[in-house]
Amino acid sequence: xxxxxxxxxxxxxxxxxxxxxxxxxxxxxxxxxxxxxxxxxxxxxxxxxxxxxxxxxxxxxxxxxxxxxxxxxxxxxxxxxxxxxxxxxxxxxxxxxxxxxxxxxxxxxxxxxxxxxxxxxxxxxxxxxxxxxxxxxxxxxxxxxxxxxxxxxxxxxxxxxxxxxxxxxxxxxxxxx
Numbered sequence: 001x002x003x004x005x006x007x008x009x010x011x012x013x014x015x016x017x018x019x020x021x022x023x024x025x026x027x028x029x030x031x032x033x034x035x036x037x038x039x040x041x042x043x044x045x046x047x048x049x050x051x052x053x054x055x056x057x058x059x060x061x062x063x064x065x066x067x068x069x070x071x072x073x074x075x076x077x078x079x080x081x082x083x084x085x086x087x088x089x090x091x092x093x094x095x096x097x098x099x100x101x102x103x104x105x106x107x108x109x110x111x112x113x114x115x116x117x118x119x120x121x122x123x124x125x126x127x128x129x130x131x132x133x134x135x136x137x138x139x140x141x142x143x144x145x146x147x148x149x150x151x152x153x154x155x156x157x158x159x160x161x162x163x164x165x166x167x168x169x170x171x172x173x174x175x176x177x
Contacts, residue, residue: 036117
């Protein structure tokens, strides 16, 4: 699967799922044969435009881990992916199933990559999924010209950018009432 900011390998197809949050995107891939699933949550943090900086977000996420991750956290360690820092977390739920997360912090987003499954499947098979994750890299100092979908304007942005919905027209006039 390849998006504009990351790519990864899953056994089946990955679907973008709807979200009510403007600053989030979610992706999901069920793997029914082994009773497992893969998910990605992309959360835009806008640290370029707010008083909160990336380290503030890292502290907030770390303080929420024990409330947000079900069951017991078995392992939590620092990880680096394509030059971006993050956390690798393994937990066991109350029913004995394992889940694994990698939370990666980039200049524009917090990515939460997750794999869940029955019993020890995740514990034994998750390395292939997490090792396949590749994140878009680029310099914040190198700027490039980006044109809107309709071609009605252009803007220069840092090479590491993401523009949501620049591949389709979204307008009130395109949706029936």
